[in-house]
Amino acid sequence: MATTATMSKRSLWGGGVAPFKASYGKLMMWFFLLSDAFTFSGLLITYAFLRWSAPAYVGDPKDFVFSTEYWPIPEKVYEAFPGFHGVELPLVFVGLMTFILIMSSVTMVLAVEAGHRMDKKNVVKWMLWTIIGGFAFLSCQAWEWSHFITGTDTATIGDVVLNGIWRNNYEIFGANLTFNQYGPPAFAALFFFITGFHGFHVFSGVLLNVLIFFNAANGVYERRGHYEMVEKVGLYWHFVDLVWVFVFTFFYLI
Amino acid sequence: MEQATSNIQVQPADKSVIMGIWKVALILAVITGIEYLFAFTMDAGFLRSTIFVALTIVKAFYIVSEFMHLGHEVKGLIYSIILPMMFIIWLIVALVNMEGAAVKDSRGIVDYEPAGTEQMNDSK
16 A cells, blocks of 8 residues: 555556556456446437437327337236236336346345445345346246237228238237237337347346356355456346436337 | 464454444345335336436445455545546447447437337248
């Protein structure tokens, strides 16, 4: 410490010291996350661009019906909840998913905090809660996707191309990559791509968390003398939560 | 390597640090609650979208600054993450707000207005 304090600014970047006071791995995780943020920004730009150049529904939201002609109101699409068939619960399920992911982020912070104190027992405990939260979120997403794909009780009438044949006034149920009952084809395609890409990040995060959990439980980090791996994977996990905050706003609220 | 295990000292938990973590969690929950309040009481429009984006950025600030600990890092590291993101956000605003509307305008895409009892003009 004494040597770094007397060093000039020039020699700070001359090697031998860590100017950012962070390890190589942590810095690289930050820069990876920055590049990943660019990827998600690209997806969100695509979404917003297609959405705001598509015809909007400007009538009374109470009279809203699905049509392939205009972009749907999100609250009318995401209103299902497991076990409440036919009950309109707009955004309740996605609220639960947000809560689960934020909670698992909190347990991750607690695991990192326990790691700073070399508290192996608590690192293992909080990592386990984080993994449970991750699996809970993925399960919710699996249900949401299957509901989105299956669709509601009422079909939307639209002209579609099915197996290469043009079909007029076709009864559309649910969604696939070529057409869907909720709105223009791009709506479902973007839903699958963006929530799918995020879900894949969550899945990778859960795998990393499981790895860290077993390493921590087996005392790998205790023998190493620090729990920095928990911190690095924690950064990734918070990033997944951060992306969800944006997906939640752009896809479900606006 | 193995003998190092014996002199590991588990430090006691600092109550104020734990409370700080839960405080941030509470802030995030409250902001999400406010977003729901707006979603159910306010009509969709430019103002509501702006409020949502603003609240989202507040949430993002707390997650990045506190959970990801960036707020407590060296200034150089903070800027090397935040500056590129600020340029990206600039790009997003430019593309979404202006380009999206301009493309819609130049293609002659019109919004759908339900007329009376007729729900869909091209269905049976």
